[in-house]
Amino acid sequence: MSQVGKFNNLEVVNEVPFGFYLDAGDKGQILLPTKNAPLGCKLGDMVNAFIYHDSDDRLIATIRRPKVFVDHCAYLKVVSITKVGVFLDWGLEKDLLVPFSEQDYPMSEGVSYVVYVFCDEETGRLAASTKLKDFLYEESCDEGGTFEEKQEVELLICGQTDMGYKAIIDGSHLGLIFRDEVFQPIKIGHSMKGFIKRIREDGKIDLCFQFHDPTARNTLEEQIIEDLIAHDGLSTLTDKSSADEISRRFKVSKNVYKKAIGSLFRQKRILLDKTKITLVKK
Structure with a gap:
């Protein structure tokens, strides 16, 4: 059975001066205009063609690839x-x-x-x-599929709210990326990889762009110490700094950076105030 809005493998069953007719089964014969047909097309060939309606609302075929298919x-x-x-x-x-x-x-x-x-x-x-x-699911437990925390997914940024950015997950679900998880410039329409951060009790999905295990956090802490040493033991990049500034320097989210400097402070390796970080001299 042929499907509108998708590519279908159809047989050429008739040739006319302006194109070819393809056998689309229950949808009858569909015109494939010469300009939209493969070179050397002839009777009996099987053509992988996209089906849609033309300006006169008649089904028509083309080998041109659209920017999107049905249900996407x-x-x-x-x-x-x-x-x-x-x-x-x-x-x-x-x-x-x-x-x-x-x-x-x-x-x-x-x-x-x-x-x-x-x-x-x-x-x-x-x-x-x-x-x-x-058209899309908003809860992980919906029939469209189930996600797991830390699962890598494909995201399409589709909107913005006071809390952050809305994204389409693997083309089927909607999720939210909180602002403090954003450490790189993103815009509506951007496609990128991300992760399932958590599944809330109501089934709603929170997203993030990276996970940091203890080893990764320790590495970030050492990068911060090295940065302080390179700048005479002082840095104005505090937990009050913008997410963009933090991302440019360390390529991490503001939330991850705050955890790293908090850990360094508890280890008494740095001093913190509202305007600067100071390296504790041994």
């Missing part, structure tokens, strides 16, 4: 706004519609958004939505 998320730019919704550039001739009813907030031309692509049950056409909560 992507960061796409708005190219036009019409009376039925906004249209996104997804790499094909016909732009992808986000109906007004699927917009979580007003969308602007020229701006990119993270959207989920779905197949409308009534029309069979592809569309996109910014209402990610309607």
Whole structure:
């Protein structure tokens, strides 16, 4: 059975002056225009083609690869706004519609958004939505799968809140990265690797970009001591410094840095005040 919004391996069953017709089973024969067909295409060939609806709402095929498939998320730019919704550039001739009813907030031309692509049950056409909560799971124990703490995952940054950044986890779940876990510049639309930090009692998922075991923390402590020695025993990089400053110097989150200097203070290797760290001379 062929599927709209995905690549399908289909047989060429008819050739016409403007292209080829592919046997799409229950969906009948679908046109593959000459400009979207592989070179040397002929009757009897099997073609791996993507199926979607053209501007006249007819099913059409192409070997061009879109920026996103059905049931997946992507960061796409708005190219036009019409009376039925906004249209996104997804790499094909016909732009992808986000109906007004699927917009979580007003969308602007020229701006990119993270959207989920779905197949409308009534029309069979592809569309996109910014209402990610309607399509993605928010709890680890949902039927979409279960995660474990410290598990490495793929993240797509999809939003920002007062607490931090929202991210799509492995294309199926939503999670939160708290601000004190951010130690590198990130923006909405960025794809990156991360980790499951914890599963809360309500099933919600907290994320982070790195884990630090005791060995790693000890290494960071020695880096801090070496940095102090290199700067005559003084540093203005305290636990009050910004996460960006800490990240630039030591490539760790502010939370991890605070734990390391706290450990050094308890070991009486440094002195702390609001404006500086001082190395204790032996």
